[in-house]
């Protein structure tokens with residue numbers, strides 16, 4: 001039988017990497033809570049309609065990238081491709097609008113998109129997701145951007161820059177759309193295939209095409225800033241003032257439109273890394289019409305999502321610290337199989353003291369056991385002689401110092417040494 005491997009585009013995050021994820025998640029959790037955000041756990045799958053209506057039927061995500069399936073009862077369900085639509089669904093379903101506003105929530109977990117796998121991009125990927133629902137205040141946009149910036153600053157990333165744009169609202173976007181289409185129409189034949197298909201359905205997305213020919217054409221495209229209504233331009237100015245207050249390095253990019261239909265007003269990304277080789281580490285913005293598009297009342301919202309794979313990759317490239325790699329406090333070296341029971345007792349005494357402790361169960365040689373013990377802070381060496389005298393030889397691996405401790409005191413004594 002052929003060996004069964006993980007499906008294409010997904011992967012295992014193994015212990016040599018998972019501790020880095022835990023570090024990023026821990027930093028994120030602490031920071032989100034310190035900004036007044038609360039965690040929610042959302043389902044991995046939702047009714048397909050949530051995404052087709054919320055994200056938009058004509059987006060790449062909904063058209064090509066969703067994992068959609070029927071359950072046993074014939075319902076169409078979809079593995080979530082992002083968390084924002086689910087968060088808004090949850091806010092509506094649990095009547096969060098009736099409490100104090102805004103509601104500040106975060107979640108973290110896997111998302112699923114059928115995309116071409118490449119370095120740092122997988123079909124199952126983890127996102128940190130932060131949303132504020134129920135406020136139109138531009139300072140809430142700043143709060144979201146500020147939280148993401150603070151996260152990357154704490155993680156040690158360098159050259160952080162906020163790229164920001166406004167994508168307008170249902171009042172002013174139609175005029176901009178038309179202006180853009182009139183500008184692009186004479187160049188239709190020169191645009192790439194996907195841009196040609198976007199021309200009628202989603203012309204704004206032509207602005208963020210990465211193909212050089214398309215970029216050259218859109219260079220002279222009308223500026224969205226000239227089309228914004230008073231409300232949108234006032235909102236954008238207030239967001240920029242707020243970012244100045246934070247001392248954020250900010251850059252306006254009219255090409256930043258983002259791939260999802262639900263964005264209104266603010267769209268942003270945070271870049272990090274050396275100039276010319278900068279990576280977007282998060283993307284987000286305001287989505288004041290998402291709740292209505294999934295059948296709810298008008299609920300303004302703003303948020304961001306950031307992929308853990310991308311964060312870890314960027315941190316590795318920049319040589320950022322992930323804190324201390326997990327290691328054992330003590331490793332019990334059992335020199336003589338005849339006193340295995342004593343060794344097991346010692347192991348659990350260490351664990352009851354709250355220490356990280358382990359031992360060998362395979363009857364490996366003392367030499368091999370010492371090799372493993374060298375990864376721990378202390379080796380607790382137990383042979384027949386020590387057991388007979390009620391002692392254990394404890395070796396501090398960093399210094400090589402070794403001494404005998406009473407068997408019954410060894411665990412608490414090691415714990416007090418470690419806390420010093």
Ligand SMILES: [Zn+2]
Pocket residue numbers: 168169170171172173228229230231232233
């Ligand atoms: Zn507007």
Ligand SMILES: [Zn+2]
Pocket residue numbers: 191192193194195206209210211214
């Ligand atoms: Zn193109």
